[in-house]
Each structure stands twice: as structure tokens, then as C-alpha cells.
Amino acid sequence: EDALLPAPQNISILSTNMKHFLTWSPVIIQGETVRYSVEFQGEYEREYANESWIPICECSLITATVCNITEDISATVAYNLRVRAGVGARRSEWGTLKVFFNRVTTSLTPPLMKVIADGSHLLVELEDMGPAFQFCVLYWKKGQESRMQQKVVKEVRSMVHLDTMEEGTDYCVKAQTYVEAINRSSSFSQTQCVRAQGGTSKWL
Amino acid sequence: LTAGNKIFHFGPCRVSMSLTEIRSGFTAIKANVQARDPVRTLSILSHPHSLHKVKSSDRCCITHHLFNFYVDKVFKHCKTEDSYVNRKISSIANSFLSVKRKLEQCREQNKCICGQESKEKFEQILLNYEALNITSAAIKSLGELDILLDWV
Amino acid sequence: SGELYCSLPNPRNVHFESVNMKNVLHWSAPEGTGDGVLYKVKYSVYGVGKWIRKPECRNINRTWCDLSSETSDYEEQYYASVKAFLNGKCSDWIETTRFNPLTDTKIDPPMVSVSSTEKSISIILTAPETWKRSPEGESISLLQVYPGLQYNVSVLNKKTKKRWFFSISNNTLVVPQLEPDTVYCVSAQIHVITPLLHSGFSKEYCIATLKDKTA
Numbered sequence: 001e002d003a004l005l006p007a008p009q010n011i012s013i014l015s016t017n018m019k020h021f022l023t024w025s026p027v028i029i030q031g032e033t034v035r036y037s038v039e040f041q042g043e044y045e046r047e048y049a050n051e052s053w054i055p056i057c058e059c060s061l062i063t064a065t066v067c068n069i070t071e072d073i074s075a076t077v078a079y080n081l082r083v084r085a086g087v088g089a090r091r092s093e094w095g096t097l098k099v100f101f102n103r104v105t106t107s108l109t110p111p112l113m114k115v116i117a118d119g120s121h122l123l124v125e126l127e128d129m130g131p132a133f134q135f136c137v138l139y140w141k142k143g144q145e146s147r148m149q150q151k152v153v154k155e156v157r158s159m160v161h162l163d164t165m166e167e168g169t170d171y172c173v174k175a176q177t178y179v180e181a182i183n184r185s186s187s188f189s190q191t192q193c194v195r196a197q198g199g200t201s202k203w204l
Numbered sequence: 205l206t207a208g209n210k211i212f213h214f215g216p217c218r219v220s221m222s223l224t225e226i227r228s229g230f231t232a233i234k235a236n237v238q239a240r241d242p243v244r245t246l247s248i249l250s251h252p253h254s255l256h257k258v259k260s261s262d263r264c265c266i267t268h269h270l271f272n273f274y275v276d277k278v279f280k281h282c283k284t285e286d287s288y289v290n291r292k293i294s295s296i297a298n299s300f301l302s303v304k305r306k307l308e309q310c311r312e313q314n315k316c317i318c319g320q321e322s323k324e325k326f327e328q329i330l331l332n333y334e335a336l337n338i339t340s341a342a343i344k345s346l347g348e349l350d351i352l353l354d355w356v
Numbered sequence: 357s358g359e360l361y362c363s364l365p366n367p368r369n370v371h372f373e374s375v376n377m378k379n380v381l382h383w384s385a386p387e388g389t390g391d392g393v394l395y396k397v398k399y400s401v402y403g404v405g406k407w408i409r410k411p412e413c414r415n416i417n418r419t420w421c422d423l424s425s426e427t428s429d430y431e432e433q434y435y436a437s438v439k440a441f442l443n444g445k446c447s448d449w450i451e452t453t454r455f456n457p458l459t460d461t462k463i464d465p466p467m468v469s470v471s472s473t474e475k476s477i478s479i480i481l482t483a484p485e486t487w488k489r490s491p492e493g494e495s496i497s498l499l500q501v502y503p504g505l506q507y508n509v510s511v512l513n514k515k516t517k518k519r520w521f522f523s524i525s526n527n528t529l530v531v532p533q534l535e536p537d538t539v540y541c542v543s544a545q546i547h548v549i550t551p552l553l554h555s556g557f558s559k560e561y562c563i564a565t566l567k568d569k570t571a
Contacts, residue, residue, distance in 0.1 A: 044275065045297075047301075048297070054290060072291055074225055079298075118520070119535060157521035160521050161522050227550070238453060239453065245405040250432065251403035350456055350459060353550075
């Protein structure tokens with residue numbers, strides 16, 4: 001059999017806001033198109049199913065060096081992943097993650113948020129980050145940080161109504177995401193303040 | 205029992221379970237898996253005794269038994285020729301393993317007491333399971349996940 | 357009864373259509389058969405060993421059969437089956453997939469009633485009634501069936517064209533500090549988390565706030 005292909009190196013995971021991507025360095029073979037295949041193994045497979053591996057068909061014989069594994073990393077357990085290169089019938093050894101990946105380590109960014117005063121109503125627009133995300137929105141009268149109020153927003157709609165405001169008073173709002181599946185929250189967004197003024201909002 | 209989707213209270217045992225992902229994983233393969241189970245006259249979980257008739261004091265123990273049952277006995281015998289179904293089964297199995305671990309902590313801290321009823325109930329489930337060959341029993345159990353999820 | 361020789365084409369697309377727990381079996385006539393086809397229906401509780409005939413749906417020529425009464429225990433799951441007859445021939449029994457009344461039902465939008473004052477509107481939402489045995493009978497409320505039931509409410513200011521969303525667990529909502537003499541349109545949706553079920557949004561109910569007497 002021809003010389004074995006080198007196994008893919010630098011296999012790592014980029015995970016932000018519960019979107020997980022496997023990346024690796026390309027295997028360079030002059031004049032050849034190298035294709036890659038990816039497989040995953042959860043803790044269940046390691047401990048109860050003879051350490052079996054499951055192929056990810058969307059990342060089978062691909063030329064890219066990145067694979068979206070979000071759909072398969074769907075439990076809060078330690079996952080292992082592996083990649084191998086192929087040229088025609090030739091296959092490399094599997095290259096495997098150095099450290100297992102658990103989605104609990106995903107990095108969570110504060111949500112994009114826009115605060116609106118519509119007349120004397122305080123509203124917030126939040127970025128739709130997918131079904132895994134809820135939002136904890138805190139709002140308070142400026143200067144009364146000790147009397148913050150909280151609203152949990154489970155479904156992102158365009159303008160979520162927070163509360164009614166006393167005319168001429170400044171209200172401030174900040175929000176963080178919460179991911180129930182991993183029981184973690186992001187840091188808070190920047191605080192935004194508005195003032196209700198007879199039907200037109202005024203940014204502060 | 206708090207029916208929310210986050211923290212489940214089984215008496216003193218508090219377990220955070222995100223059943224949404226398990227349920228959406230199961231819904232994606234429900235028709236496929238149930239179609240592989242031709243036996244209408246036998247149920248693993250719901251007959252002759254329904255899960256819904258279990259006393260609340262025994263719920264934690266039965267839940268623990270059932271998550272162990274699925275992880276130890278069921279999922280490994282559910283491999284199909286369909287890679288999409290296999291990936292969803294893996295997702296459900298790993299989620300079950302995560303919950304099983306949490307329930308184990310409750311057992312170790314004596315917060316999940318097993319009474320006579322849960323013992324008898326689970327024995328009946330095993331009898332139902334052993335009345336079929338292992339692959340049919342496993343596929344039938346997998347097809348009944350919504351019975352378990354509706355009850356939990 | 358001795359089965360006839362079953363060479364008639366089978367009924368097609370045998371399935372449950374369930375709305376607010378009213379569970380009706382539907383099917384299409386066998387291919388290529390004109391009028392005159394009659395049908396029999398039976399059902400079974402999953403896990404229980406016997407099929408049960410539905411007398412009211414014996415030798416019927418319509419292609420539906422209301423099995424709400426027989427499938428009203430939503431802690432059980434069910435199968436149903438249909439057989440066709442024509443000119444002394446019959447078809448095979450054709451079954452549904454497994455039917456779970458709790459997860460396989462569709463939910464209608466809530467009823468919305470709105471009243472207004474000068475500066476506020478009050479909204480009362482009523483979940484649709486579930487199936488009941490008789491018009492005088494009691495029906496189980498959706499809240500009993502789905503303890504986690506919530507409402508999403510949309511309020512549209514027709515003047516500014518701005519739409520606000522509220523998410524509430526009880527069935528009443530008062531929106532204060534509104535503009536007098538302005539039309540607001542309200543629509544609402546039912547949202548259940550476990551199992552995940554959504555109704556559509558109701559049609560819009562519009563109402564004007566009263567004129568400001570002091571103006």
C-alpha cells in the first residue's frame with residue numbers, strides 16, 4: 001500500500017454561544033485533493049457502547065478543514081472527536097482531540113440589546129440567539145440601582161414590553177443570556193438608559 | 205413535582221434536567237422508531253401498571269431506575285442502518301447519562317428513597333422487557349420515551 | 357365473522373387529526389374506487405391486547421370517525437385501523453401510527469376580549485375548550501392538561517405602527533399609560549413548554565382608548 005497519509009494535526013474546537021466547530025490544519029499533498037472525515041464519541045459511547053464512534057455525514061469526505069458539530073454535541077457530557085485525511089483510497093490515521101470537549105465550556109457573549117421608550121413604555125429588543133437561549137433583563141430607575149427589577153425572556157420577539165415608566169424619569173436596562181442546558185449565564189451587556197417623554201423617546 | 209423544564213424536585217432530591225433537548229431529539233425519530241415496533245399488545249412502561257399511578261414518594265426512585273435502565277440496557281441495542289437515527293439516539297443516550305449522574309448523587313445522599321412500590325413497579329418493567337427478544341425490547345423501549353417524558 | 361376475500365385496494369393516509377383533544381380518525385378512499393365504498397373502524401390502546409370495534413363507524417361511507425371518547429385518556433397511547441368494503445370485496449386493515457393525545461394534538465388560539473378606558477386596555481384570554489362527551493358535560497381545561505401553559509400577547513398601536521410583546525402565565529393583562537383616542541389591536545397565542553406546543557396567533561381584536569375628557 002502507498003505511504004500512509006499524515007494524520008490531521010492541531011485539531012481543536014471553537015465554541016461560542018453553544019455553536020461548536022471542529023477545526024484542524026490542512027494535510028498538504030502536492031497535486032492531490034485531500035478530503036477529510038469526522039467522527040464523534042460521547043461519554044455514553046465510551047462507557048456503554050464499546051468506545052464506538054459515530055460518523056458525521058455532513059463532514060464526510062469534505063475538503064474544508066472545519067466541521068459544524070453543534071447538532072451532535074447535544075448533551076452536557078465529555079465528547080471526543082477525530083478526523084482523518086483521505087486521497088482516493090488512501091487513508092491517514094485518525095487525528096484525535098487532545099482534550100475531551102464538554103459544551104459547558106462554551107464561551108457566552110452578552111446579548112445585543114436595544115432599549116426603547118415608546119411613550120411611557122419601556123421596551124427592549126434582543127438578538128435571537130437560538131432556542132437554547134433565554135435572557136435575564138434587569139431594569140431600574142437611574143440612581144436606584146438597589147431596586148432593580150428582573151424579567152426573564154424565554155422567546156425572543158421583536159419588542160418585548162418591560163414596564164411602564166414615570167414621565168420624565170430615566171430608566172436603565174442591561175441583559176445577560178442564560179443557557180438552561182448548561183446552567184450558565186453570560187456577562188451583562190452594556191447598560192442603556194432612556195427617558196420617557198410624552199410619546200417620543202430620548203436617548204441618554 | 206414542579207413541572208418546569210429546569211429544576212425537578214423529587215422530594216429532597218433536586219435535579220436540573222433539560223428535557224427539551226431529549227424531547228426534540230426523540231420527536232425527530234419517533235415515527236421511524238415506533239414504526240420498527242410491530243407489537244401493539246405489549247408495552248414496557250405503561251401496562252399493566254401505568255407510570256402515572258406511582259406514589260410521589262416513589263417517583264425519584266422510579267425515575268432513577270428508569271434512567272439507569274435506558275442507559276444500561278436499552279440504547280446499546282438500538283443501532284439502526286440509518287445514520288441520522290443513530291446520531292439522535294447518541295444525543296438522547298448522552299443526555300440520559302448526564303441526568304443519570306445527577307440522580308445518582310441524590311441516591312448517594314439518601315435523597316432518593318426506594319419503597320416497595322417502586323421495587324415492584326420496576327420489576328414489572330423488567331418482566332415486560334424480558335418478554336421480548338433483546339432488540340425488539342430495546343426498540344420498543346426507545347419508542348416509548350414519550351411515555352417516560354410525559355410522566356417525568 | 358369469516359373475512360371476505362380481501363383484494364380491494366386499501367384505504368390511504370389513515371391518520372388522526374386532533375384539535376384541542378378532539379381526536380378524529382381520517383382517511384382517503386382506496387385508489388380507483390368510485391362511490392359505494394363502505395368502511396369499518398377499530399381501535400386499540402397501545403400495550404393492551406385487543407382491538408375494539410367502533411359500532412358508530414360500522415358500514416359507513418364517510419371517510420372520518422370521531423374517536424375522541426375512546427381516546428380521551430391522554431395518559432394512554434392508541435392505534436386505529438380502517439377496512440374498506442365494495443361489492444363483496446374488502447381491503448386489508450390499515451393502521452395509523454401510534455397516536456399520543458398529549459403531544460399530537462393541535463391547540464387553537466385563545467379567545468381574546470378587550471376593554472378600554474382613556475389610558476389603558478384590559479385583556480382577558482380564554483383558552484379553547486377541550487373535547488367533551490356531551491354539550492352539557494364538563495371539559496377538562498387545557499391548563500389541567502398542560503400545567504406549564506403560557507400566553508404570548510401582541511399589542512399593536514395602530515397610530516405608531518409599533519408592536520409590543522408580553523409573555524404572561526395568567527390569563528389577564530392590563531396595559532396602562534396608553535394614549536387616549538388611539539386604536540390598539542391585540543392578538544394572542546398559547547405556548548406550552550413541555551411538551552413543546554404552540555397555537556397560532558389569534559386574529560386581531562382592535563379597540564380604541566376613550567377620548568381624553570380633560571383635553
